[in-house]
Amino acid sequence: MPQQRQQFINWALLVSLVALWGTSFLGIKISLRSFTPDQIVVLRLSIGAIVLIVFMLARGKMLPKNPIAWAHFMLLGLVGNVLPFWLIAKGQMFVTSGMAGLLMAFMPLMTLILAHFFIADENLNRNKLLGFVLGISGITLILGPTILGSENSLLGCLLVLSAAVLYATNTIIARRLPTYNSAVVSTGVTICAALISFMIWPSVLSIDWPQVSNFALVTIIWLGVFPTGVAAIIFFVLIRRAGPTFLSNINYLIPLVAYFTGALVLGELIVWHDMIALAAILFGIAVSRRSVPSS
Numbered sequence: 001m002p003q004q005r006q007q008f009i010n011w012a013l014l015v016s017l018v019a020l021w022g023t024s025f026l027g028i029k030i031s032l033r034s035f036t037p038d039q040i041v042v043l044r045l046s047i048g049a050i051v052l053i054v055f056m057l058a059r060g061k062m063l064p065k066n067p068i069a070w071a072h073f074m075l076l077g078l079v080g081n082v083l084p085f086w087l088i089a090k091g092q093m094f095v096t097s098g099m100a101g102l103l104m105a106f107m108p109l110m111t112l113i114l115a116h117f118f119i120a121d122e123n124l125n126r127n128k129l130l131g132f133v134l135g136i137s138g139i140t141l142i143l144g145p146t147i148l149g150s151e152n153s154l155l156g157c158l159l160v161l162s163a164a165v166l167y168a169t170n171t172i173i174a175r176r177l178p179t180y181n182s183a184v185v186s187t188g189v190t191i192c193a194a195l196i197s198f199m200i201w202p203s204v205l206s207i208d209w210p211q212v213s214n215f216a217l218v219t220i221i222w223l224g225v226f227p228t229g230v231a232a233i234i235f236f237v238l239i240r241r242a243g244p245t246f247l248s249n250i251n252y253l254i255p256l257v258a259y260f261t262g263a264l265v266l267g268e269l270i271v272w273h274d275m276i277a278l279a280a281i282l283f284g285i286a287v288s289r290r291s292v293p294s295s
Contacts, residue, residue, distance in 0.1 A: 020226050023261050027223040042197045044227075061187075062184075076177075077190065095157055098263060099262075101257070105135075108251045109285060138277040
């Protein structure tokens with residue numbers, strides 16, 4: 001029974017994380033009605049940083065004084081938060097929220113390629129290569145109709161795919177850097193990301209708040225508190241409880257949640273070639289995770 005209870009908690013945390021990250025694309029799309037992409041990035045990171053500071057202090061942890069640690073946090077914050085957050089928000093000006101979530105499924109496949117070159121004992125094998133080819137095939141199925149003409153633009157798709165590449169790059173960087181306490185690193189990285197974003201885009205100070213709709217305001221607060229702050233907490237708790245292999249199941253579920261919540265809430269179209277592309281990408285992820293039998 002205790003083991004079953006542990007498993008239930010792990011799956012409950014996983015479902016919560018999928019729900020938060022999967023619906024973040026919907027939140028960004030709604031926020032774009034009143035905010036620019038750069039304002040969305042600054043606001044969600046600032047709110048998320050506050051949530052994480054409270055969590056860290058509640059755990060009795062303190063931020064490091066070592067400047068090297070802060071240099072690492074700055075790098076992770078820029079590559080893993082500021083730039084991909086902006087690319088996704090900017091891309092969603094030209095693509096649907098569902099399409100953005102679907103394209104992000106490319107991230108774990110890109111991670112395989114980067115890990116081959118930069119992580120020891122992470123060499124490509126035939127299953128990883130086959131999975132990558134399947135994933136690229138899925139991306140091609142998405143981009144083909146976009147190039148020929150659809151409600152999604154090629155520019156928007158490429159912006160979101162660039163964010164996926166940055167997320168994959170950030171994963172590699174994080175694995176090569178020293179290990180820090182999860183509550184500390186998540187807080188430090190988000191603080192740095194918020195500061196960097198504010199320095200790059202101080203336009204957040206010129207927001208005409210009376211012109212911001214209540215719906216967009218509530219959505220940006222929700223985006224900062226939950227998909228940015230609370231989700232980071234759940235992520236690190238789940239890593240500690242169940243490990244990265246269990247957590248990798250989110251790669252199958254987040255694109256599905258993003259695609260269908262966009263259709264359900266915003267009335268975005270569900271088209272057959274997107275479904276085929278999604279199936280190809282998810283199948284590619286599954287194939288890439290299969291171990292190759294030793295000869």
